[in-house]
Amino acid sequence: MRLYNTLTRKKEEFIPITPGEVKMYVCGPTVYNFFHIGNGRTFIVFDTIRRYLEYRGYNVKFVQNFTDIDDKLITKANEEETTVKEIGDRYISEYYKDADGLNIKRATVNPRATEYVNQIISFVEELIEKGYAYEVDGDVYFKTKNFESYGKLSGQSLEDLQAGARISVDERKQDPMDFAIWKALKPGEPGWDCPWGKGRPGWHIECSCMAKNILGDTIDIHAGGSDLVFPHHENEIAQSEALTGKQFANYWMHAAFLNVNNQKMSKSLNNFLTARDALEKYDADVIRFLMLSGHYRIQLNFSDELLDSAKASVERLYNAISNLESLLDEVKREEISEDEKKYLESLDSYRQRYIEKMDDDFNTADAISVLFDLSRDINSNITVESSKELVNGALSIIRELGNPLGILQKSTKVSLEEEVEKLIEERQNARKNRDFALADKIRDDLKSRGIILEDTPQGVRWKKI
C-alpha cells in the first residue's frame, strides 16, 4: 500500500511500526459550535482511510481529539454566561450526533485536551529543562531556533519564516517565530495551577501531548486538514521531537479543502453548511459519496448541483441492491450451479481492481467507478432464474466494497410494519376524501395478504392471521 507523505512530498510504501497495527492520530474539532461539511470532509476522508486499513487487515488504533479549551470556547461561554466545560460537553455531544449521522465510526479514543492538563504541564516543564522553551510572565514559548529542523513539514527554512514573521513583533518573544505552548491566565478565563502561576495550554501542545500519552513517542500516521500543515503540525513536530529525540510521526497526511466558490468553507467566511443541515436533506451515503468522489488531496468545490448529482449516483448504486433484494424473494432455486460459481468468482476481478485503486494513496474516485462497473455487470447477469446463493453472493460483494467508503450498507427493503402503516394511512385519506372504493380496495388487498384491519375508537389496528 502506498500513501502520500506530506513530510517527504512523495508517495511511499506504507510500513507500520508494528506489523499488522496502525497508530493513527487525527486532529479533531474545536467544540464551540456544530461542525460544517468542510470539517466533515476531513473527518469522512480519515474515517474512510481508517476503514480501508481495517479492511486490509490492520488493527487500527484511531485517536481523534476534541479541542475543548480555546479562545472561541471562552468567548462563547462568556456570551452565554456559562462555563467552558458546559460548552465543551454540549458540542461534543452534538458532534457525536452528526458524526454518527454521517456514518463516521467512533474513534478508539476521543481525548479531551482538558483531561490532559497535568501531562501537558509536565511536557512544558521538560521542554524548559531541556532548553527548548522559556517562560515570560507566566507565558511559555517554544524556542524554534533550538529545534534545527523547524520548517521541515511545510518545506520552509527558519530564515524565510523569520523574515515573514517580523511584521508582527512581540517583544516578549526572543524570536518572532517562537510560539506559545502555555498561556498565562487572563481575567475571565479558566486556568490551571502550574509552576509559572496559573494558565492554560496552547493549542499545538495539546495534540503533541495526547498523541504521546495515548499512542507513544512515534506514531504511524498523523493527519488533519491541509490548513494544519503550518503552523499547527510544524509546531507539534518541533515540541514532540525536541522532547523525545525521536521521529514524531512516520507519515503525515492532509485532506484538501472543501471550497465554496473557490474559497475554503469556514465559519469565519460564513459560507458554511452544517453537517446537521446537510443531513436534513441528504442521506449520509450521498454526503459521503460527494466527499469521496474526488481524490482527498484535491480541493472540492461544493455546490447544491454536486449534491444532487451525488444523490442520483447513489440511487443508481442502490438500484442494484434493491434489485438483488427483491430477487431474494422471487428466486426459486437455492443452490448455486457450476456456471454461477464461475461467474461469482469472476467478480473477484472487481475486488482486485478496487484494492489496486485504494492501495494507491486511497483513490476513492476510481474505487467508486469500480463499484459502478460491478453493479452494471451484476444488473445484466443476475435474474429471477439465478439461484439464491448467487444473489446473496452478489449482494455481499457490493456491500463489502461499499463498507470501507462507509456507503451502501442500508437495506432497501421496507419492513412489513412500515408498508402496512403506510397503506393504512392511504386508506384513512381515501375515506376522508369519500373515496370508499379505494379504501375498500386497500383493505381487501391487505386481507388477501393475510392482514386484517380493525377500526377501533383508538384508531385502526392491524393483525396478521
Ligand code: AMP
Ligand atoms: P476546526 O474545528 O476548525 O479545528 O477543524 C477541524 C478539522 O476540519 C481540521 O482538521 C481542519 O483542518 C478541518 N477543516 C476545516 N475547514 C475545512 C474545509 N473547508 N475543508 C476541509 N477540511 C476543513
Ligand code: ZN
Ligand atoms: Zn492537532
